[in-house]
Amino acid sequence: xxxxxxxxxxxxxxxxxxxxxxxxxxxxxxxxxxxxxxxxxxxxxxxxxxxxxxxxxxxxxxxxxxxxxxxxxxxxxxxxxxxxxxxxxxxxxxxxxxxxxxxxxxxxxxxxxxxxxxxxxxxxxxxxxxxxxxxxxxxxxxxxxxxxxxxxxxxxxxxxxxxxxxxxxxxxxxxxxxxxxxxxxxxxxxxxxxxxxxxxxxxxxxxxxxxxxxxxxxxxxxxxxxxxxxxxxxxxxxxxxxxxxxxxxxxxxxxxxxxxxxxxxxxxxxxxxxxxxxxxxxxxxxxxxxxxxxxxxxxxxxxxxxxx
Numbered sequence: 001x002x003x004x005x006x007x008x009x010x011x012x013x014x015x016x017x018x019x020x021x022x023x024x025x026x027x028x029x030x031x032x033x034x035x036x037x038x039x040x041x042x043x044x045x046x047x048x049x050x051x052x053x054x055x056x057x058x059x060x061x062x063x064x065x066x067x068x069x070x071x072x073x074x075x076x077x078x079x080x081x082x083x084x085x086x087x088x089x090x091x092x093x094x095x096x097x098x099x100x101x102x103x104x105x106x107x108x109x110x111x112x113x114x115x116x117x118x119x120x121x122x123x124x125x126x127x128x129x130x131x132x133x134x135x136x137x138x139x140x141x142x143x144x145x146x147x148x149x150x151x152x153x154x155x156x157x158x159x160x161x162x163x164x165x166x167x168x169x170x171x172x173x174x175x176x177x178x179x180x181x182x183x184x185x186x187x188x189x190x191x192x193x194x195x196x197x198x199x200x201x202x203x204x205x206x207x208x209x210x211x212x213x214x215x216x217x218x219x220x221x222x223x224x225x226x227x228x229x230x231x232x233x234x235x236x237x238x239x240x241x242x243x244x245x246x247x248x249x250x251x252x253x254x255x256x257x258x259x260x261x262x263x264x265x266x267x268x269x270x271x272x273x274x275x276x277x278x279x280x281x282x283x284x285x286x287x288x289x290x291x292x293x294x295x296x297x298x299x300x301x302x303x304x305x306x307x308x
Contacts, residue, residue, distance in 0.1 A: 001035055001036060001037075001038075001095075002035075002036045002038060003033055003034065003035050003036065004032075004033070004034040004036065004055050004057050004060070005032070005033055005034075006030065006031065006032040006033075006057055006060060006061060006064075007031055008029055008030075008031060009029070009030040009031070009032070009061060009064065010027055010028070010029055010030075010104075011027070011028050011030060011064070011065060011068045011069075012025055012026070012027055012028070013025060013026070013028050013068045013069065013072075014072045014283065015028065015068075015072060015073045015074070015076065015079055016074065016103070016107075017074050017075070018107055020107055021107060022072065026103060026104075026105055026106075026107075027103075027104045027105060028068065028101055028102065028103060028104070029101070029102040029103075029104050029114065029116070030064055030068075030083075030099070030100070030101055031099075031100040031102075032060065032064070032083070032087075032097070032098065032099055032100075033097070033098040034055060034060070034087060034091075034094050034096070034097050034098075035094070035095045035096040035097075036055060036093050036094065036095060037093055037094075037095040037123075038093060055091050055093050055094060059251070060087060060091075062249075062251050063083075063086060063087065063090070063249050064083055066249050067079070067082055067083055067086065067249075069282070070258075070281075070282050070283070071280075071282070071283045072282070072283025072284065073283070076101045076103075076116060076117045077117055077119065079101060080099040080100075080101050080117055080118075080119035081099075081119055081121070083097075083099050084097040084098075084099050084119055084120075084121035085121065086247070086249065088121060088122075088123055090248075090249070094123070095122060095123050096120070096121070096122040096123070097120070097121050097122075098118065098119070098120045099118070099119045099120075099121075100116060100117070100118045100119075101116050101117060102114040102115065102116030103115050103116060141205070141206040142174070142203040142204060142205055142206065143203065143204060143206055143245065143246035143248075144176075144201065144202075144203055144244070144246055145201070145202050145203070145204050145213070145242065145243075145244060145245050145246070146199060146200070146201055146202075146242075146243040146244040146272065146276075147167070147199065147200050147202065147217070147240060147241065147242055147243060148197065148198075148199050148240070148241045148243055148259075148265075148267075148268045148271075148272075149163055149164070149197065149198050149199075149200070149238065149239065149240050149241075150184075150195045150196065150197045150198075150236075150238075150239045150267070151163075151195065151196050151236070151237060151238050151239070152186065152192060152193040152194060152195040152196070152235050152236065153193070153235050153236060153237040154237060156195070156196035157181060157196055157302075159196075159224065159237055159238050160181065160196055160198055160238075162224065162238075163220055163224065163238050163240060164178060164198075164200065166220045166223070166224075167200075167202070167217070167220065167240075170208075170216060172204055172205035172207065172208045173202050173203070173204050173205075173208075173213075174202060174203045174204075175200055175201075175202045176200075176201045176202055176203060177200065177201045177275040177276075178198060178199075178200045178275070178305040179198045179199045179200065179271035179272070179274045179275045179305065180198070180271065180274060180301055180302070180303060180304050180305055181196050181197070181198055181301075181302040181303050181304075181305060182196070182197050182198070182267065182270060182271055182299050182300060182301055182302060183195070183196055183197075183298075183299075183300045183302050184196075184197050184266070184267035184297065184298065184299045184300075185267075185297040185298045185299075187265065187267070187297060189234060192234070192235045193235065195267065196302065197267045197268070197271060197299075198271055198305065199243070199268060199271035199272045199274075199275060200275070201275055201276060204245075210242065210245040210248060210250060210255060210257055211254070211255060213242060213245070214242055214254075214255055217240045217242065218240075220238070220240060221236075221238050221239070221240055224237055224238045225237045225238075226238055226239075241259055241268075242255075242257065242259065243258060243259045243262060243268065243272070244257065244258050244259075245257050262281070263281060263282065263289075263293075266290065266293075266295040266297045266299050267297065267299055269281070269286060269289070269290050269293075270290065270299045272286065273286045273287050273290060
C-alpha cells in the first residue's frame with residue numbers, strides 16, 4: 001500500500017467556539033495521510049508512471065484550502081471529519097484518511113506549542129449519499145444545484161424565461177425554485193446595458209455529471225444566439241453559470257465549482273438569498289454576508305418570477 005502525506009500545511013482560518021476565534025481568526029496546522037488502495041505502480045505498461053494513475057496531492061491541498069477558507073466550524077472535530085469525508089467521496093483511490101488539525105496559537109494561557117485533534121476514517125465507514133444526494137421517484141440519485149442566469153440584450157425577461165424553459169426540458173433536471181427578476185448594474189465592463197438576473201435551484205440526476213451539465217448549459221447559450229467568440233463580460237443575450245453542484249469541489253481549466261466569483265457578485269447573492277435564506281457563504285449566513293460586504297452595485301427587484 002502507498003500513502004500520500006501532506007505535512008505541516010499552515011492555513012489561516014476562523015474556526016473555534018470562542019467569539020475571539022471567529023472574529024480574529026488564527027493559524028491552523030494540517031497534517032494529512034491518505035492510504036491508497038493500490039500497491040503497485042510498476043508494470044509492463046509504460047503509462048503507469050502517470051499522474052492520472054495516482055492521487056494528485058496538489059488537488060487535495062486545494063480541497064483543504066477551500067474547506068478551511070469557505071467554512072467556519074465551531075469544532076475541529078467537525079472540520080476534520082468534513083475533510084476526511086470529502087477526500088473519500090471525491091477520490092476512489094483513497095482507502096483510509098487520517099486528518100490532524102492543530103491550533104498553533106490557541107486562546108489559552110498555558111505554555112504549550114499547540115492543541116488539536118486527530119480523526120481517522122476509512123472507506124468502509126462512509127455511508128452512500130453523503131453529498132446531499134437523494135432518491136428521485138424513479139429511484140435514481142439526485143443532487144441540489146444552483147444556477148445564475150443573466151441577459152442584457154433584447155427582451156431580457158423573455159430571454160430568461162426561454163432559457164429556464166430549455167433547462168427544464170432536460171428530463172434529468174427538475175427545477176425547484178426560481179428567484180424574482182432583478183435589474184442589476186453591469187460588473188467588470190460598465191459601458192453596457194443593465195442586466196436582468198435570476199438564480200434558480202434545481203435537482204439533477206447524478207448520471208448527469210457537472211461537466212456534462214455545463215456542456216448542456218453552453219448548448220442553450222449558443223442555441224439562443226450567444227457567440228463563441230464573445231469577449232468575457234461583454235453584452236450577451238443569455239449567460240448561464242453553474243454556481244454549486246451539491247457539495248462537490250472541482251478546480252480545472254474548464255470548470256471551477258463552487259463558482260469562484262460568487263462572493264463578489266451582489267447580483268448572484270441577492271436572488272440566492274431570496275430562494276435559500278438559510279444558505280451560508282464562507283460559513284456565514286448569506287444575508288449577513290451581503291450586509292457585511294458593503295456592495296456598491298445597484299440590484300433592484302423587478303417582479304416575481306411567477307408574474308408573467
